[in-house]
Amino acid sequence: MLRMDPFSVEMPETVDAAVALLSQHGAKAKIVAGGTDAIPNIKHGLHEPDVVVHIGRIKGLKGVREHDDRLEIGALTTLHDVAHDPLVLRFAPGLARAASLVAGPQLRRMGTLGGNIALDTRCLFYNQTYFWRESLGFCLKKDGSICHVIAGGKKCVAAASNDTATMLLCLDASLVIAGPGGSRTLALADFFVADGARNHVLEPQDLITTIIVPKASSSTTRLEGYAKLRHRNAIDYPLLSVGLRVDVDGSGVIAAIRCVVSALQAKPHKLVLDGLVGKPFDAAALAEMKKVGFAKCAPVKNIADDPAWRREMVPVMIERAVVDAGGLRA
Numbered sequence: 001m002l003r004m005d006p007f008s009v010e011m012p013e014t015v016d017a018a019v020a021l022l023s024q025h026g027a028k029a030k031i032v033a034g035g036t037d038a039i040p041n042i043k044h045g046l047h048e049p050d051v052v053v054h055i056g057r058i059k060g061l062k063g064v065r066e067h068d069d070r071l072e073i074g075a076l077t078t079l080h081d082v083a084h085d086p087l088v089l090r091f092a093p094g095l096a097r098a099a100s101l102v103a104g105p106q107l108r109r110m111g112t113l114g115g116n117i118a119l120d121t122r123c124l125f126y127n128q129t130y131f132w133r134e135s136l137g138f139c140l141k142k143d144g145s146i147c148h149v150i151a152g153g154k155k156c157v158a159a160a161s162n163d164t165a166t167m168l169l170c171l172d173a174s175l176v177i178a179g180p181g182g183s184r185t186l187a188l189a190d191f192f193v194a195d196g197a198r199n200h201v202l203e204p205q206d207l208i209t210t211i212i213v214p215k216a217s218s219s220t221t222r223l224e225g226y227a228k229l230r231h232r233n234a235i236d237y238p239l240l241s242v243g244l245r246v247d248v249d250g251s252g253v254i255a256a257i258r259c260v261v262s263a264l265q266a267k268p269h270k271l272v273l274d275g276l277v278g279k280p281f282d283a284a285a286l287a288e289m290k291k292v293g294f295a296k297c298a299p300v301k302n303i304a305d306d307p308a309w310r311r312e313m314v315p316v317m318i319e320r321a322v323v324d325a326g327g328l329r330a
Contacts, residue, residue, distance in 0.1 A: 011056075011057050022204060029052070029204065030047050032056075033054075034078070034111040034112045035054075037119055055207070064087045070214050072210050073213065075114025075115075075209050075210060079164070094243060097167070098164050098167040099164055121158035121266055150300060157266055158302055160264075160266055160268050165192075167226050168188050170243040171214065175208050176208070178207045178208075193267060196302075223248065229310070240263050240264070240299070241263050242314075244322060244325055261297050286319065298311065
């Protein structure tokens with residue numbers, strides 16, 4: 001049985017109190033909401049907090065609120081509730097789909113949207129027991145100075161594995177983040193960085209409070225889809241994930257398109273598809289998306305399964321995302 005080293009637990013009931021605790025303890029504090037990822041990682045010695053700050057008692061950080069041009073989703077809203085909320089199903093069905101594919105039903109009832117966005121990156125050489133990691137001399141992400149994935153690598157390439165973030169990037173979402181200086185709003189596109197050791201810009205004293213999802217324009221029809229590759233269709237983290245959003249006008253011409261591929265390396269990868277804007281959303285467009293996806297996505301041996309096979313699956317998963325969005329099949 002894996003045991004946890006001793007730590008104290010704080011349960012603040014306000015955002016300000018949580019930020020104060022995080023500021024006081026800095027890197028020695030660990031935020032826990034649902035705890036579905038954080039607690040197993042603590043048991044494996046991947047996180048070694050002196051203080052666990054459990055934010056589940058903070059009021060006002062749950063639920064979905066509709067405004068004229070956006071949805072605001074509290075960071076403590078469970079993944080189960082995101083997947084089944086009528087407003088999310090109506091205005092952001094791709095997000096509902098992505099949330100519905102995280103882990104299994106028990107974990108979705110505990111895990112939160114904010115926690116999934118800030119999910120720790122994963123790697124074959126990191127998500128192991130202390131004994132296993134010690135036998136290899138540890139790694140660049142934790143306790144060591146060697147990358148076992150890329151020889152001589154200077155940056156960690158542990159994979160981003162947060163399903164909802166992949167889809168939220170397609171939807172041009174933004175985050176409200178509370179810190180010692182008050183709240184600020186940050187585009188999700190500016191949240192992630194290409195370093196698996198710490199692949200986001202949150203400081204130790206920061207706390208995600210709200211996720212903002214813009215609504216589609218009334219002048220276009222929005223298609224949203226999400227596809228996830230994994231060994232088992234429950235529990236497993238993605239071997240590959242694809243989020244898709246296509247806005248088309250009344251004649252079926254693409255007005256805007258976003259396609260994000262993740263579980264490759266530390267930062268979700270946005271495909272550049274600007275050349276499809278102004279063209280019909282048809283089989284030719286899908287073929288171009290698949291071509292770009294295969295050319296620009298390069299998995300590495302950071303998670304289970306062969307990188308070459310995972311690359312071959314990129315076009316397949318792009319097509320599945322299009323099908324999920326109710327679009328075309330080549």
